[in-house]
Amino acid sequence: LASSSDLVVPRKLKGFRDYNPLLARTRKRIIDTLMATAYRAGFEPINTPAIEYSETLLGTSNQETDKEMYKFTDHGGRDVALRFDLTVPFARFVAENQGTLVLPFKKIQVGDVWRGEKPQKGRYREFCQGDLDIVGADSLASDVEVISCLASVLDQVLGSGYTVSLGNRKILSALIHAKLGALTPAGETGALIALDKLAKIGPEAVLELLQQIEGARPEGASELLHILDSRDETGNSDLELIRGHLPANDETRAIMDRFQQTGSILSQLFAGSKGTIRIDLSIARGLGYYTGVVFETTINDLKGFGAICSGGRYDRLVSRFSRQEIPGVGGSIGVDRLLAALEELGEMTEEKPRGIFVAIATDDARAYGFQLVNTLRRAGFHADIALKEGKLANQFKYADKKGYPFVVTVGKDEMESQVFSLKNMSTGDEQKNIPLQNLPSLARDILA
């Protein structure tokens, strides 16, 4: 160990943070709610490694993501990277286990991901995501299932209202094609990336980006933006207007019908919840792997905070690893984004311990004190014990600082007569010589 003359500065890397007990407790509440909701809906838990072969992850999303990835060489000289999301590793998992999975397979995974992006308020380079995915069914039922289960988690965690904006990559691509003309794959990606920036940089800047795309019809760009901005009387994207701009064939009709039904079932399911579903075809989502429905969720009272939950359908992601096509749909709750939102909204709840603190009056009663605390804990109560030898007054001061409402005291006399004292920390009342066997029932009464 270093001597104190050459201290190591205790510091974290830029973009990383520690979670103090208040943050960690609230974060655990989010994750516990997510897991319980997912289990109830038949999603099964899996875990995949944080580190993957680089080739597994590279080129699945976009150039930005590739650049932000934490890449390095491991002890065996292999090119490896930390995962930047949980979706690509899941596609690898599905391809590797396709013989044994009963399809459709519904999975829940919670884990940290890493992106070396510019740190901003509430955004870190390490963050936790909770993903629900369904593979093996290209159905509107699975689209609805993923989105409604994620919304149910938000409903339980958030105190305030939220909005799920629902788009569709297939429809958006068809519109781009109809308005900008036939583009190269790179051109289409460029258009999607430009549209993804709508909320951030505004329509005029996006228009400029669209007009710069090679081979794009210049007058098409403003038409496209106008269509995407149009709303019907309910405030949703004007789907009838959009239908009019797309080729009138069976494929388009099937896509539009399915999308409308998805929105309609979700609206029914959202009734009475804190959430609103909004059809917004300008939603593009940055990640390169989406092929159908896409969605993102914002909190009504936090304008400009960004999405806390998003996802979409990715029917071709597993084919990166397998000749068998396995369609998929999924969404992530940004656990740490949601945590940052709760901080911002003042919805973190400081839990004060509702428990009993055992103070030790004389050293020879320490074993007796541990027996007491052990009895309480085994009966399911929250109980703590003095850890520092010394004055009883200091032990009481510590119990008070930690917020314990009741202190049990034991010393040599109490041990010999098998009794204890009890002090109510808020009233100051103290009872002495309570028989030991009364402890559990007393705890039940005072902690009720």
Added chain:
Amino acid sequence: LASSSDLVVPRKLKGFRDYNPLLARTRKRIIDTLMATAYRAGFEPINTPAIEYSETLLGTSNQETDKEMYKFTDHGGRDVALRFDLTVPFARFVAENQGTLVLPFKKIQVGDVWRGEKPQKGRYREFCQGDLDIVGADSLASDVEVISCLASVLDQVLGSGYTVSLGNRKILSALIHAKLGALTPAGETGALIALDKLAKIGPEAVLELLQQIEGARPEGASELLHILDSRDETGNSDLELIRGHLPANDETRAIMDRFQQTGSILSQLFAGSKGTIRIDLSIARGLGYYTGVVFETTINDLKGFGAICSGGRYDRLVSRFSRQEIPGVGGSIGVDRLLAALEELGEMTEEKPRGIFVAIATDDARAYGFQLVNTLRRAGFHADIALKEGKLANQFKYADKKGYPFVVTVGKDEMESQVFSLKNMSTGDEQKNIPLQNLPSLARDILA
């Protein structure tokens, strides 16, 4: 995305593994038990980043650990490393937050750590640890608290017996000094590393290692091993014999008395549990930062499996980062070691869903089906829904494969009359036309 002609092989890195639902569920059971037990005992949750500055981690343990560390350069050119344990980052956390922590501070942290060691059966390069630590008190009470709380977790998770072996670095160092003579710090570390291998390579090989240490009295090595091997009539290390070999001064007496009391209180607390406490002063623990009590835990029925839970006192670890000395004691449950042990013992429990599956007879009843499943979930029941359009027979087959004991069926007729059908999958009995409002109470009855 890659075309199917250039598939990426779906594979994991050597030494890493995926957790399928059975593994992930059992792992979650371990973590949930640990968290609940820790909360009940007043430990507070924290989280620290997976990535730290290399200098924070390097040189805290031993050369082996330094070599196994995943080190790389980040986007900003900083030397960084993945954490190899949760103790060193916690010491950094304590130093960084010493102004705000109420001491003694009791913390629980669960997280993954990485070591590029040789993969072996049940040992991986990425593994989860659950750590309990207490900083700010150099007391036997905090030693007892950490060990008894960890044991309580094992008691709830394991079906079989386990043994906690308790040693003490201070006593072991005093014995080394008394028998091998005054060694250099490197020599003492060498002796501890050699003794740490006792269980693995046997006393003869350790004797040879001890005799090679520079400056060590050659006849002292076998005496040392003999003393460490001696047992009293209860099978514990012979503490009276050991006292006789140590200098008879107040300091030694205080250390020995405290150690004996620690063992004695723990024995009382272990009474009636699945655990046994055993005093074994040959326990050295590989990590360089221990300064007092050390312990490791093995499962009685798994000889040769290695430790599943270990730790000790590290009074000088925080001083690496701070001029203020803050004593500490802590222990880790090797969550993934324990998981591997449960696999080995056949104590994984396959949980079949106790829930209701909703089958959709006609497409137009899909929204109605989702309403049903939503009602059930909101009432706290486990409920799933058909995700694939198609024959009812296939939906039943899928529900059966997934293990659902009951299937509710709805179609256009059921929707119009606001009723549903219910099939018991094990008896084959089917009831039709049950009124919708009976659903929650019916679920309560059949899933009881």
